[in-house]
Amino acid sequence: MAVDSAISSPLGPPACEKDAKALQFIEEMTRNADAVQERVLADILTQNSRTEYLARFKLNAATDRQSFKSKLPVITYEDLQPEIQRIANGDRSAILSAHPISEFLTSSGTSAGERKLMPTIKEELDRRQLLYSLLMPVMNLYVPDLDKGKGLYFLFVKSETRTPGGLLARPVLTSYYKSEHFKTRPYDPYNVYTSPNEAILCPDSFQSMYTQMLCGLHDRHQVLRVGAVFASGLLRAIRFLQLNWEQLSVDIETGDLNQKITDPSLRECMAKMLKPNPELARFVRQECSKESWEGIITRIWPNTKYLDVIVTGAMAQYIPTLDYYSGGLPKACTMYASSECYFGLNLNPMCKPSEVSYTIMPNMAYFEFLPHEPNSSGFTRDSPPKLVDLVDVEVGKEYELVITTYAGLCRYRVGDILRVTGFHNSAPQFNFVRRKNVLLSIDSDKTDEAELQTAVENASQLLREFNTSVVEYTSYADTNTIPGHYVIYWELLVKDAANSPPDDVLKQCCLAMEQSLNSVYRQGRVADNSIGPLEIRVVKNGTFEELMDYAISRGASINQYKVPRCVNFTPIVELLDSRLVSAHFSPSLPHWNPERRR
Numbered sequence: 102m103a104v105d106s107a108i109s110s111p112l113g114p115p116a117c118e119k120d121a122k123a124l125q126f127i128e129e130m131t132r133n134a135d136a137v138q139e140r141v142l143a144d145i146l147t148q149n150s151r152t153e154y155l156a157r158f159k160l161n162a163a164t165d166r167q168s169f170k171s172k173l174p175v176i177t178y179e180d181l182q183p184e185i186q187r188i189a190n191g192d193r194s195a196i197l198s199a200h201p202i203s204e205f206l207t208s209s210g211t212s213a214g215e216r217k218l219m220p221t222i223k224e225e226l227d228r229r230q231l232l233y234s235l236l237m238p239v240m241n242l243y244v245p246d247l248d249k250g251k252g253l254y255f256l257f258v259k260s261e262t263r264t265p266g267g268l269l270a271r272p273v274l275t276s277y278y279k280s281e282h283f284k285t286r287p288y289d290p291y292n293v294y295t296s297p298n299e300a301i302l303c304p305d306s307f308q309s310m311y312t313q314m315l316c317g318l319h320d321r322h323q324v325l326r327v328g329a330v331f332a333s334g335l336l337r338a339i340r341f342l343q344l345n346w347e348q349l350s351v352d353i354e355t356g357d358l359n360q361k362i363t364d365p366s367l368r369e370c371m372a373k374m375l376k377p378n379p380e381l382a383r384f385v386r387q388e389c390s391k392e393s394w395e396g397i398i399t400r401i402w403p404n405t406k407y408l409d410v411i412v413t414g415a416m417a418q419y420i421p422t423l424d425y426y427s428g429g430l431p432k433a434c435t436m437y438a439s440s441e442c443y444f445g446l447n448l449n450p451m452c453k454p455s456e457v458s459y460t461i462m463p464n465m466a467y468f469e470f471l472p473h474e475p476n477s478s479g480f481t482r483d484s485p486p487k488l489v490d491l492v493d494v495e496v497g498k499e500y501e502l503v504i505t506t507y508a509g510l511c512r513y514r515v516g517d518i519l520r521v522t523g524f525h526n527s528a529p530q531f532n533f534v535r536r537k538n539v540l541l542s543i544d545s546d547k548t549d550e551a552e553l554q555t556a557v558e559n560a561s562q563l564l565r566e567f568n569t570s571v572v573e574y575t576s577y578a579d580t581n582t583i584p585g586h587y588v589i590y591w592e593l594l595v596k597d598a599a600n601s602p603p604d605d606v607l608k609q610c611c612l613a614m615e616q617s618l619n620s621v622y623r624q625g626r627v628a629d630n631s632i633g634p635l636e637i638r639v640v641k642n643g644t645f646e647e648l649m650d651y652a653i654s655r656g657a658s659i660n661q662y663k664v665p666r667c668v669n670f671t672p673i674v675e676l677l678d679s680r681l682v683s684a685h686f687s688p689s690l691p692h693w694n695p696e697r698r699r
């Protein structure tokens with residue numbers, strides 16, 4: 102029931118007192134966005150005034166925007182690499198941040214093939230927690246009675262390593278799930294998960310997924326929302342059910358846990374829950390053995406009101422498949438965040454995916470916006486960019502996000518391109534347009550054009566002894582399979598038809614490409630099972646010329662035509678597939694281990 106209208110919010114009537122406070126906080130922050138930003142910048146600069154980084158640019162303890170903007174350069178990760186490396190090697194002096202760097206968060210964005218290391222400080226956990234605490238109060242405005250059941254969320258931790266200097270390096274969500282903030286979170290009827298902490302925190306991805314699915318099946322009538330962080334993660338869970346429902350049904354029927362679950366704390370916690378339930382086992386078998394899996398989510402979890410998954414950006418490619426499995430349930434994209442900083446939330450989470458706008462919360466960091474000009478090659482020292490403040494962005498325009506964080510990133514280019522859709526009070530709202538320089542992505546992997554080029558070059562070495570070369574190539578993220586996989590189209594020049602490269606060599610070329618791709622890709626292949634084997638599709642000679650003819654017939658200029666290194670327009674993919682000569686898949690897993698190469 103909604104609370105007293107005296108504490109009603111402009112966003113709508115809050116569901117409870119706690120929600121009222123959260124909504125009021127959003128109102129305050131967004132009404133005073135500019136003042137909050139000014140204060141945040143002053144706080145950050147005061148806190149870090151004695152750092153080596155700010156001293157280098159002679160900020161002289163100034164905390165105002167003008168000094169900051171005139172003295173500090175706009176930078177990328179590569180610019181900070183020396184400082185990051187020193188911190189990683191154990192230098193504990195105040196290089197970027199006055200507060201000690203508590204750990205590194207490993208971004209899915211890479212630099213020289215390895216995950217970027219984002220320094221963070223303890224207090225950032227509170228800031229992340231604060232943003233999380235705003236999500237349900239907003240959701241409760243749109244979906245009633247979420248306190249009457251549970252959320253089935255597939256959440257996972259990933260492997261962590263230590264830097265040479267002994268700091269932990271792990272993904273931001275692993276850091277969050279392992280924190281006391283998460284593990285000892287107070288009971289909140291609006292935020293009850295089917296998955297016990299033991300299952301979420303189990304480092305073995307099979308055991309974690311298996312037990313989370315088992316709990317979800319056990320609580321099937323109580324489940325009101327089903328989710329994962331990204332759409333690809335939820336589809337992986339559905340695929341897991343396809344592959345494991347028979348064993349899961351045995352466990353449900355007998356009340357005995359699969360022997361493959363070996364983690365003692367997980368076994369102990371599951372033993373408390375698992376009781377023989379032949380009726381549920383019969384139901385699961387009946388539904389999962391049907392030929393069609395259309396609507397499986399709502400068949401198994403009939404009270405699901407929405408899917409809680411990000412389907413913006415690269416994840417939009419999964420919308421049709423999610424619709425198929427869920428009978429078109431609403432898909433709520435609730436927040437926009439990164440390892441560097443959590444940015445903001447969607448104040449209208451039940452909107453269509455194409456309309457999702459994230460409101461950046463001005464208290465999270467100091468935000469600037471670099472006007473994005475798609476065809477400009479960047480900027481030089483002589484023509485520094487004019488960055489715009491949060492409240493000054495213009496509706497309809499695109500910008501690259503630049504952040505200054507409490508942990509010591511200063512005027513750091515995140516690489517995300519955002520389009521302004523409107524304002525909530527004085528805080529702008531943004532469509533996530535895309536991440537710069539990403540050609541291919543299946544899960545959290547991001548492969549750029551240069552990485553693909555190197556991979557093709559490395560793989561094509563294997564063709565030399567067959568007097569064969571790759572004359573043209575392009576790529577496609579095939580998400581028709583679960584997990585999805587990279588498809589690389591090759592047009593070959595075979596000089597000696599009698600000695601053309603056989604299937605096993607082309608398979609080795611697939612593997613060579615995978616070996617060349619960055620560590621996030623290889624982790625997805627090896628540890629997370631979130632990416633399927635890479636495929637090379639050899640197409641007939643002349644296919645790429647046809648591709649050019651097609652582009653020109655649609656208005657491309659002959660002089661400026663460049664072979665697209667990634668295709669996703671269906672007629673082009675169809676054209677390529679219609680010229681297929683042979684298809685080859687990577688025969689084994691590429692090399693990956695959690696240790697960084699550098």
Ligand code: AMP
Binds near residue numbers: 208210414437533
């Ligand atoms: P990571 O640094 O690995 O945590 O990845 C953060 C990046 O994921 C962001 O910079 C975005 O490119 C992307 N991302 C995060 N949240 C969203 C979202 N809601 N919609 C689209 N892309 C997102």
